[in-house]
Amino acid sequence: MKRNILITGGAGFIGSHLVRLMVNRYPEYNIVNLDLLTYAGNLANLKDVEHKPNYTFVKADIADLDAMRRIMKECEIDGVIHLAAESHVDRSIRDPFTFARTNVMGTLSLLQAAREYWESLPEKYEGKRFYHVSTDEVYGALELSHPEGIESASTTKASAHGHTAYGKEFFTENTKYDPHSPYSASKASSDHFVRAYHDTYGMPVVVTNCSNNYGPYQFPEKLIPLFINNIRHRRELPVYGKGENVRDWLYVEDHARAIDLIFHKGREGETYNIGGFNEWKNIDLIKVIISTVDRLLGNPEGYSLPLIKFVTDRPGHDSRYAIDSRKLHEELGWEPSLQFEEGIEKTVRWYLDNQQWIDNITSGAYEKYYEEMYAGR
Numbered sequence: 001m002k003r004n005i006l007i008t009g010g011a012g013f014i015g016s017h018l019v020r021l022m023v024n025r026y027p028e029y030n031i032v033n034l035d036l037l038t039y040a041g042n043l044a045n046l047k048d049v050e051h052k053p054n055y056t057f058v059k060a061d062i063a064d065l066d067a068m069r070r071i072m073k074e075c076e077i078d079g080v081i082h083l084a085a086e087s088h089v090d091r092s093i094r095d096p097f098t099f100a101r102t103n104v105m106g107t108l109s110l111l112q113a114a115r116e117y118w119e120s121l122p123e124k125y126e127g128k129r130f131y132h133v134s135t136d137e138v139y140g141a142l143e144l145s146h147p148e149g150i151e152s153a154s155t156t157k158a159s160a161h162g163h164t165a166y167g168k169e170f171f172t173e174n175t176k177y178d179p180h181s182p183y184s185a186s187k188a189s190s191d192h193f194v195r196a197y198h199d200t201y202g203m204p205v206v207v208t209n210c211s212n213n214y215g216p217y218q219f220p221e222k223l224i225p226l227f228i229n230n231i232r233h234r235r236e237l238p239v240y241g242k243g244e245n246v247r248d249w250l251y252v253e254d255h256a257r258a259i260d261l262i263f264h265k266g267r268e269g270e271t272y273n274i275g276g277f278n279e280w281k282n283i284d285l286i287k288v289i290i291s292t293v294d295r296l297l298g299n300p301e302g303y304s305l306p307l308i309k310f311v312t313d314r315p316g317h318d319s320r321y322a323i324d325s326r327k328l329h330e331e332l333g334w335e336p337s338l339q340f341e342e343g344i345e346k347t348v349r350w351y352l353d354n355q356q357w358i359d360n361i362t363s364g365a366y367e368k369y370y371e372e373m374y375a376g377r
Contacts, residue, residue: 004030006077008062008110009084011035013218014133016045017256018081023049025260032056032075035084040219044357062106068113080114081131081263082107085190088221089137089183093315096182103186104193107132111197118203130194130205131263136248136275138188138209139171140178141318144246166246166279170324171209173271180316198269206266208259211275211323214343215252216350220358224344227286228351229358231293231304241313243283246320250276251343254336261332275323276336288341292348 005022009015010033023031035041037059049055056075060067062084071077085103086092092099111130118128145167179185197203214224227237258274266272280288290304328334338346351358 004076005079006032007081008034011041015083017252021256023055034058036061045217065109068109072113072117079129083133089181092183099186104189107190132194132207134191134209136211136321137184139175142320143167144319170322172324204268207271211248213252236309237307238311248275248322249278251338258334272328273323275325278340
């Protein structure tokens with residue numbers, strides 16, 4: 001079946017992995033990659049598919065309603081997978097208005113353009129789908145406990161996957177929204193608009209909330225690529241607070257597989273949580289990164305540990321995120337394919353083997369941004 005799928009933010013980290021997967025897996029589809037190419041968008045992420053006959057790139061701003069209307073009509077879009085977003089919490093604290101414009105008004109523009117175009121067709125919403133990619137951060141924070149202080153029954157979900165849980169509760173699809181940062185507030189608002197378009201206009205939508213992703217092509221302001229690069233250059237490794245915050249980590253290609261599966265087989269109007277049952281304290285994760293990078297660079301064990309520098313904690317820093325993905329597993333059979341140790345090994349090797357990619361991104365402006373961010377902390 002021929003389809004015209006619009007993927008927003010397709011030159012970004014998660015988006016480029018999804019574009020690559022769908023271009024290669026569905027030669028009968030026309031994949032339209034829409035990206036404004038702001039600081040985190042990079043077409044070098046897609047060099048291997050840019051000449052494929054079923055791939056098209058369009059540079060546009062999702063907050064430009066007229067442009068979205070034109071693209072929906074000209075490309076005859078019947079499916080939207082919406083990933084384009086401002087996503088870095090630190091940036092949202094410094095500039096919340098940009099996050100509101102892109103994440104809220106951009107999503108609203110896409111919804112309205114899709115609604116107008118699909119309702120103009122004879123078949124209207126038949127065979128259409130608007131897939132909105134969100135984050136676990138909209139749920140707020142979970143209680144953080146030490147593993148030895150948790151009853152064994154409460155760790156069933158995580159231990160079944162061979163991982164430690166740092167609390168009794170997990171985010172489910174029914175968890176009440178409680179965003180704590182301008183970033184998570186903007187994503188929560190966009191989620192509400194998507195669901196409102198389903199309830200008000202009957203638009204066929206699906207929403208997913210995912211845990212932290214890691215892997216190749218991630219912009220090096222995020223923890224894992226930033227620290228890999230800093231270790232390589234013998235720079236400080238700034239750790240918020242005492243590094244006690246816990247996150248659930250998922251390899252990016254597993255996330256792309258989940259999006260593909262849910263886009264095609266997920267139930268209309270539903271929400272699915274995507275996570276790895278893979279909780280790590282930041283400080284423990286950082287030590288794994290240090291150990292892996294040092295080993296692959298031939299450094300002595302513990303060589304880069306002195307680079308760790310504890311800095312003043314981020315305002316409103318949530319203590320723990322942990323996703324319960326059982327609904328996705330039970331309904332559609334998805335589960336992560338990689339254990340974290342295997343995924344982090346692949347990730348570190350990629351960044352070390354693609355040093356020119358990261359060097360081209362880490363410009364002087366980027367370095368100045370981080371110098372200002374951590375000044376006086």
